[in-house]
Amino acid sequence: MTTRRDAVHDTLRQSEGFRSAQDVYAEMRQHGAKIGLTTVYRALQALADGGHVDVLRTDDGESVYRACETGEHHHHLVCRRCGRTVEVAGPAVERWAETVGTEHGFTEITHTVEVFGTCSSCSRTPRPA
Amino acid sequence: MTTRRDAVHDTLRQSEGFRSAQDVYAEMRQHGAKIGLTTVYRALQALADGGHVDVLRTDDGESVYRACETGEHHHHLVCRRCGRTVEVAGPAVERWAETVGTEHGFTEITHTVEVFGTCSSCSRTPRPA
DNA sequence: TGCAAAATGAAAATGGTTGTCAAAGTCGAC
């Protein structure tokens, strides 16, 4: 029953970085999969809701997904050129967020933290412009 | 020449939290301002590009803007209920981001950090559901 | 005053995402 969802999950697992719904859809069709775009969107949503994949928004507002190794809370170091992504932990950041929120009387504190950069492989190739 | 842009900036300054382009447009019209939606979008973009206002994306992909007090690099503690926003500094986070990026061979490191919570005023009102 | 360049905004286009709904698949009950 979850064949489609698993297929989407698998496709995501084979990707190095974050991929958009349209990316995943295109790739699956490329590999001969018989699936609709709507279903890909639904599968990704379900996977995200269930905490099986991570989601974030690109600068241009697109949602991108990634099947991370660890199920625990973590953040990402993403290459802005090629998308290569490294999962990173930040105990100091976790504490800081909690503290700063509490200090101002806020409760139920959450946070979003992403780090971007140019990876070593990409910084070797000629500059963009 | 920058009359419109200043008007948009002023409207933003009178707001406590982050506001969307449509919000700003609606409020300006409410107050009798003669301005088009396109111009509001352009003004906000220009202000953001010039570093005069901060931008971030809501969970549903909308861009929201805020005229912050300080021009220096900072982050935000935002009430997810009423939008009240506090500007916060996080030297530890700045260092952590730089370090974690460098450790993995990344250069030109940037980061996005936002903290969300329920402010003391809001946590006094009855629970949502 | 004259006019080229910049700003404006109404309307149309864009594009990712979600809603609709009829067709296809699932599965236990009989």
Added chain:
DNA sequence: GTCGACTTTGACAACCATTTTCATTTTGCA
């Protein structure tokens, strides 16, 4: 094995924030 209730699927249309177009002001300046 068949039937019917329920779920899943996906082509297509609808949404909606944002961008593009482009004709019409407005501005800056000689």
